[in-house]
Amino acid sequence: MIFRLERGIPKKYQTSPSTQARHKAKLYAMLDWIYRFGFTSPSVIEILLGLDRSVVNRLLRKYTREELLEEVKTFACRDRRVFLLKPKAVRMLEELHQQNLKYTIKASSLNHKQLTHDLMAAAVVAEGINTGKYSFFITEREQTSEGLSKARRFDALAFEVESNELIAIEIEASNKFPSYRLDILKRTREAILKDKKICRVLYYSHKRRFLIDAERVHEKLFANTDNNLDKAFFKKRLKIVYNKEITHLLYSKFWHNI
Numbered sequence: 001m002i003f004r005l006e007r008g009i010p011k012k013y014q015t016s017p018s019t020q021a022r023h024k025a026k027l028y029a030m031l032d033w034i035y036r037f038g039f040t041s042p043s044v045i046e047i048l049l050g051l052d053r054s055v056v057n058r059l060l061r062k063y064t065r066e067e068l069l070e071e072v073k074t075f076a077c078r079d080r081r082v083f084l085l086k087p088k089a090v091r092m093l094e095e096l097h098q099q100n101l102k103y104t105i106k107a108s109s110l111n112h113k114q115l116t117h118d119l120m121a122a123a124v125v126a127e128g129i130n131t132g133k134y135s136f137f138i139t140e141r142e143q144t145s146e147g148l149s150k151a152r153r154f155d156a157l158a159f160e161v162e163s164n165e166l167i168a169i170e171i172e173a174s175n176k177f178p179s180y181r182l183d184i185l186k187r188t189r190e191a192i193l194k195d196k197k198i199c200r201v202l203y204y205s206h207k208r209r210f211l212i213d214a215e216r217v218h219e220k221l222f223a224n225t226d227n228n229l230d231k232a233f234f235k236k237r238l239k240i241v242y243n244k245e246i247t248h249l250l251y252s253k254f255w256h257n258i
Helices: 019-037 042-049 053-065 087-097 115-131 140-145 178-195 208-223 231-237 244-254
Strands: 069-073 081-085 134-139 156-160 165-172 200-205 238-240
Touching: 019 042, 019 053, 019 081, 019 087, 019 115, 019 140, 042 053, 042 115, 042 244, 053 069, 081 087, 115 134, 115 156, 115 165, 115 244, 134 140, 165 208, 178 208, 178 231, 200 208, 200 231, 200 244, 208 231, 208 238, 231 238
Parallel strands: 165 200, 200 238
Antiparallel strands: 069 081, 134 156, 156 165
């Protein structure tokens, strides 16, 4: 059974057309989003809420002053800062959901080498949520809580409205050795056939060349019969997303001028 969690999706919080209700909806959506992903950046919130950057910056400054958010400086992403939840924000979410929550993310525990990669995964999900392409999502952290090892987790899972399927999202931030890609393909096959949770895997990147390289290596691996990979199966289940808009979005928001 798919665990459907809709926290962090802005439209799920809107209960009234009043200005105050819209403001509260944005706040709780953002807090729940950060809780689920662990951290966020202004660019991700901009995409999720569909707001101008200046508005997002004002909101983040306001909530930082109100001791809801902690700003962490970093050189690992274009925004030069990410935001974590402070105890006051966690208590607000506990009151909203009537549930005890555990939030252990600290500035000292952030993996700065992985930071931009993780923000891009969140951005792809945010874009899908904002446009209505995805109805709900599952973060990598939440896959951990399901007992899945790192080898069997995806960067994110999302339920695709058009296909009525749960799909996996993978971010390509570098070229990979063939041996590494072979292992990924085998694990993907297991996730689809054995775990039977996802139906397809979509590959995104901020650079077209990383997607081209992934496709090139895949073809070589399929051609080698010793690898025992059914090309027809993978062609149906894997999709390299050559989408200019998404590629530009990821590059301009997370990599340009780093």
